[in-house]
Amino acid sequence: MIGVDNISKYIEGKTILHNVSFQLNKGEILGLLGPNGAGKTTLMRIINRITSPSKGHITYDGKILKEQHLVNIGYLPEERGLYKTMTVEKQIIFLARLRGLNKIDAEKQLNYWLEKFDIKDWRNRRIEELSKGMAQKVQFIATIVHEPEVLILDEPFSGFDPINIELIRKELLSLKKKGHSIIISTHNMNSVEEICDKAILIHEGVKLLEGDIQTLREDNSKDLFKISFKGNMLSFANALWAGYEIIDKEENNDNHFAVYLKMRQGNDINNLLNTVMEHVQITGIETVLPSMEEVFLNTINAQNTKEDE
Amino acid sequence: MNKSILIAIREINERFNNRFYKWLMIIGPLLILGLIYIFLSNTTASKEHWNVLIMDKEEILQTKLSATTPKNLSIDFINTFVDYEDFAYQEKFQKYDLAVSINEKIISNKHVIISYRERPPLNVQRELVYLVERRVEEIMVEEFTDLTLEEFRGIKQSLSFNLKDTYDPRNENSTTAGWVGFGFGLIIIVFVFMFGMTILRSVAKEKANRIVEVLLSSVKARQLLTGKLLGIGFSAIIQFVVWIVIIGAGLYLFRITFFPDIFSGEFVADELLNSEGTANISQSPFVELIYRQIQYVNMLIFFTFFFIGGYLFYGSFFAMIGASMGSESDGQQFVIPLTLLLLLALYSGYYTIYFPNSVLAQTLSFIPFTSPMTMMVKLANGFEVGTSWQLFASLIVLYLSALIMILLASRIYKNGLLRFNHRLRLKMLLKWTRK
Numbered sequence: 199m200i201g202v203d204n205i206s207k208y209i210e211g212k213t214i215l216h217n218v219s220f221q222l223n224k225g226e227i228l229g230l231l232g233p234n235g236a237g238k239t240t241l242m243r244i245i246n247r248i249t250s251p252s253k254g255h256i257t258y259d260g261k262i263l264k265e266q267h268l269v270n271i272g273y274l275p276e277e278r279g280l281y282k283t284m285t286v287e288k289q290i291i292f293l294a295r296l297r298g299l300n301k302i303d304a305e306k307q308l309n310y311w312l313e314k315f316d317i318k319d320w321r322n323r324r325i326e327e328l329s330k331g332m333a334q335k336v337q338f339i340a341t342i343v344h345e346p347e348v349l350i351l352d353e354p355f356s357g358f359d360p361i362n363i364e365l366i367r368k369e370l371l372s373l374k375k376k377g378h379s380i381i382i383s384t385h386n387m388n389s390v391e392e393i394c395d396k397a398i399l400i401h402e403g404v405k406l407l408e409g410d411i412q413t414l415r416e417d418n419s420k421d422l423f424k425i426s427f428k429g430n431m432l433s434f435a436n437a438l439w440a441g442y443e444i445i446d447k448e449e450n451n452d453n454h455f456a457v458y459l460k461m462r463q464g465n466d467i468n469n470l471l472n473t474v475m476e477h478v479q480i481t482g483i484e485t486v487l488p489s490m491e492e493v494f495l496n497t498i499n500a501q502n503t504k505e506d507e
Numbered sequence: 508m509n510k511s512i513l514i515a516i517r518e519i520n521e522r523f524n525n526r527f528y529k530w531l532m533i534i535g536p537l538l539i540l541g542l543i544y545i546f547l548s549n550t551t552a553s554k555e556h557w558n559v560l561i562m563d564k565e566e567i568l569q570t571k572l573s574a575t576t577p578k579n580l581s582i583d584f585i586n587t588f589v590d591y592e593d594f595a596y597q598e599k600f601q602k603y604d605l606a607v608s609i610n611e612k613i614i615s616n617k618h619v620i621i622s623y624r625e626r627p628p629l630n631v632q633r634e635l636v637y638l639v640e641r642r643v644e645e646i647m648v649e650e651f652t653d654l655t656l657e658e659f660r661g662i663k664q665s666l667s668f669n670l671k672d673t674y675d676p677r678n679e680n681s682t683t684a685g686w687v688g689f690g691f692g693l694i695i696i697v698f699v700f701m702f703g704m705t706i707l708r709s710v711a712k713e714k715a716n717r718i719v720e721v722l723l724s725s726v727k728a729r730q731l732l733t734g735k736l737l738g739i740g741f742s743a744i745i746q747f748v749v750w751i752v753i754i755g756a757g758l759y760l761f762r763i764t765f766f767p768d769i770f771s772g773e774f775v776a777d778e779l780l781n782s783e784g785t786a787n788i789s790q791s792p793f794v795e796l797i798y799r800q801i802q803y804v805n806m807l808i809f810f811t812f813f814f815i816g817g818y819l820f821y822g823s824f825f826a827m828i829g830a831s832m833g834s835e836s837d838g839q840q841f842v843i844p845l846t847l848l849l850l851l852a853l854y855s856g857y858y859t860i861y862f863p864n865s866v867l868a869q870t871l872s873f874i875p876f877t878s879p880m881t882m883m884v885k886l887a888n889g890f891e892v893g894t895s896w897q898l899f900a901s902l903i904v905l906y907l908s909a910l911i912m913i914l915l916a917s918r919i920y921k922n923g924l925l926r927f928n929h930r931l932r933l934k935m936l937l938k939w940t941r942k
Contacts, residue, residue: 246724248925265727273724279717281517283524295513296725340721 199224199379200245200348201257207240207403208252214240215403217254222348222379227370229390229397229411230383231494237403238383239276242350245381246273258348269298272346276353276383278337282326286317289325290340297344304343311339315365330357338366342373349373349380355389367393387491397490399497406497415487418496422486425470426456429478437477441465458486510726514734515741518709522742532746536753540761543754547761555579557631560603564588565611567646572638580634591622607635613643614650685860688887691806692856692880694747695814696849699879702743702818703825706735707842710829710920719924728921732830732913736822743818744811751807809886812902817879819909821849823916830916831923831935848876856880863888872901875908 200222207215215237222228232238243249245256247268256263258270280289287308294304312318315335325333334357342349354370355363370380370393384390390397391411399407407414422445427434434457435444442465446458461470467483474480488496522528559582561568570584588608594600605627608620619639621632648659713719722731828841855877859868863885872881878901890898 243720243925248720248723268725271724273721275717275720275724277717277720279713279719279721281521281718282716283521288520292513292517293721293725296510296722 199226199259200263200381201260202241202245202254203257204254205241205244205251205256206253207237207244207249213403215244215251215400218398218400218403218405219254220398220405220408222381224347224379225374225377226395227374227380227382227393229394229490230381230400231387231390231397231490232383232400233498235402236400238400239352241400242273242275242352242381242383245350246271269344270347272297272341272344272349274337274341274349274351274354276356278334280325280333280337280340283324285322285324286312286328286336287321289336290343293340294343297346299344307343307345308339311343315339331359331362334358335362342369345378347378349378351380352383353385354382355384355386363389387489387494390490399494401498401501406501407493411490412487414493415490418488418493419485420488421460422458422488423461423467423470424456424458424482424484424486425474425480426454426482427474427478427480428452428454431455433477434474437474439473441473442470454481511730511734511737514722514726514731515738518735518738519742519745521709522705522739528742528746532749533753535746536750536757539750539754540757543758544761544765547765554604554625556581557604557627558602559583559605559607559635560585560589560594560600561607561609562587562589563609565609567609567611567613568639568642569646572642576638577634579631594622595624605631605635607639609639614647684887684889685863685884686887687806688884689856689860689880691810691887692883693853695810695817695879695883696852698743698747698814699817699821700846700849702739703821703845704842705739705742706822707825707829709735709739710826710924711832714830714832714924723924728924729914729917732823732826732917732920735826736819736913740815740818740822744814747814806883806886809898810883813879813882813905816875816902816905816909820875820905820912821845823909823912827916827919827923830920831926833926852877852880856884859884869897872897873904875905878905 202218202220202222205215205218206213218237218241220228230238230241240249244251245263247256247263247265258264258267281292284292290308290311291301291304294307295301299307309318312321315338317332317335320328320332325336328336338354341351349370351370354366358366367389370382374380374393382390382394394411396410397407397414398405409417430453431447431449434455438444438459441461441463443460443462444457445460448456450456459470471480471483557580559580561572561582561584563570563584564586566584566586568584572582576582583603589597589600589606594603594606600606604624606622608622610616610618610620613619621627621635627635644659645656648654648656652659654662713722719731726734824845825842828845855868855871858865859871859881862868868881868885871877872885882898882901886898
């Protein structure tokens with residue numbers, strides 16, 4: 199759907215992006231991750247043809263992205279804005295028409311989305327009369343009103359309460375199901391894990407990681423296991439001896455425990471089970487994958503350490 | 508629909524919903540009409556009918572002035588002399604507005620005093636002067652010549668003197684006509700400044716509330732700039748047309764209601780025509796200017812062209828500054844030189860009034876910063892045969908410059924729109940024009 203091919207951007211001698219490439223396929227949600235100042239916004243602006251790259255190019259359905267493709271893209275920038283004195287209705291219709299809809303279709307779409315987001319009573323209110331959350335909804339509707347094939351959303355959940363976050367999340371998943379492709383830039387790693395199929399991590403303009411969420415977590419796994427059992431904690435610890443390192447433990451009621459541990463001296467799950475089965479009653483064992491937040495932090499920290507060295 | 512047109516329509520709607528714009532549409536022309544009313548009130552008077560007492564102690568005029576008296580005058584004679592105080596306060600004279608004192612030596616000293624309660628307008632003064640002069644003339648012809656009055660008037664030739672510049676003999680009345688042009692140029696400059704600032708504020712507001720990024724993901728910076736210039740420019744034209752209609756209607760109403768006798772000098776003119784007189788009687792210069800001298804059709808056509816050209820040219824500068832401002836107050840430093848340029852344009856118009864054929868005035872009429880003003884002055888003065896090409900050449904230069912400025916402005920617009928919280932520097936602007 200969207201191909202980002204070796205995009206570089208240099209502004210006044212500073213590297214904002216360097217050889218960033220990735221592919222967004224139909225029906226995929228991609229998380230665009232990175233710390234502040236990593237170059238995410240610049241990259242999204244380049245995809246939207248707001249600024250041009252110094253090097254590289256963007257493709258849409260295999261062809262170089264041109265102005266006519268923009269009607270198939272919806273963009274929600276992080277620093278959102280609306281005309282404060284315009285009414286909800288006029289605002290959405292104006293933006294929909296700029297995205298290529300005719301007036302009749304724009305009105306039809308407007309009615310559908312106002313109903314769906316339960317703000318039809320606010321149709322003739324001016325933006326300045328709306329609450330922040332309500333205005334955020336209007337911005338979101340304005341982004342998707344022309345039903346674009348590709349959505350590019352910068353921090354789509356910021357400013358929303360949990361109920362509306364859930365509403366937006368469901369809507370994004372529903373759009374994905376219908377075959378729309380979505381790029382989400384967010385610092386909310388929980389939502390990345392929940393709704394993204396894959397992610398790329400950019401740091402100082404350079405892509406550090408790319409892959410589907412599960413693979414990224416597995417690749418960053420540190421052989422951490424969680425074993426749950428019923429029995430005596432002391433017997434369990436004594437049985438492990440030097441071949442394992444206990445990282446953490448949780449004590450539940452009625453002698454139920456969960457212990458996080460790492461394998462040492464070449465031990466694996468079978469060795470672990472053989473060692474402790476005689477002493478406690480095992481109720482579960484699983485590999486503990488790092489959260490996306492941990493993946494994010496570990497990768498950035500590792501990169502910073504590398505640069506310091 | 509073209510995206511620039513969508514942007515333009517939004518701008519127009521925004522102006523129409525703007526309270527200041529709506530008020531200006533009504534208050535602006537009413538203020539101008541108010542000023543015209545004040546001027547006209549000073550050249551005419553509130554009274555429509557004037558009672559005149561002619562104090563002719565020796566009965567020199569033989570209780571007669573003319574066979575036909577103007578409708579706005581009633582004339583009575585008295586063969587005594589009434590001094591100022593008596594005329595002012597005695598009850599029997601209260602019905603008279605004017606007293607004309609014909610002294611016994613009028614034949615030799617040619618001296619007449621008109622005293623008034625309320626200063627009579629120019630046309631009433633002219634009527635009285637004309638009637639008394641003509642009557643004295645009749646008497647003198649009868650008393651001192653053997654000619655009949657018709658014979659005398661047949662040979663009488665009053666001379667018309669005209670002051671002319673030896674270097675520019677054909678350019679008579681240039682100052683009055685030039686001021687008419689200056690008036691039109693002034694409207695261009697005022698509108699350009701007013702709506703230029705509207706462009707600046709509109710761009711700065713879109714930047715400040717960050718909607719510009721959403722817009723730029725749908726339209727090119729150039730389309731956005733063009734739409735904005737078109738929309739605000741169209742609002743300016745609408746505003747101007749409404750002004751013209753209201754002022755035009757107001758002037759017409761003035762003429763038929765408040766100042767019906769504004770041209771009552773026509774009596775004098777008719778009489779002169781009948782009697783083949785040639786005395787040089789003119790209307791009030793202001794009335795002449797408003798109702799007779801301005802060639803509205805010609806001026807308005809070129810006014811429109813120069814207004815649009817000037818607006819696009821200057822508007823690009825305002826848009827450029829608005830787009831490159833780091834904060835809403837940041838661009839003020841660049842508005843000042845632009846305002847000075849507009850003031851320079853005003854001065855160029857003033858200069859052209861007095862030195863229309865100087866090299867500097869010729870040059871200024873081709874420089875796009877000043878040409879809308881200087882060309883309106885020159886147009887009002889009129890072009891000599893074979894020189895009207897200057898008008899069209901100036902228009903071409905103005906429109907080409909406006910086009911170049913729009914292209915240049917759209918570069919700065921594109922580069923500056925998404926830059927926030929910086930301090931605007933000239934160096935920065937120059938760099939953005941090259942990107």
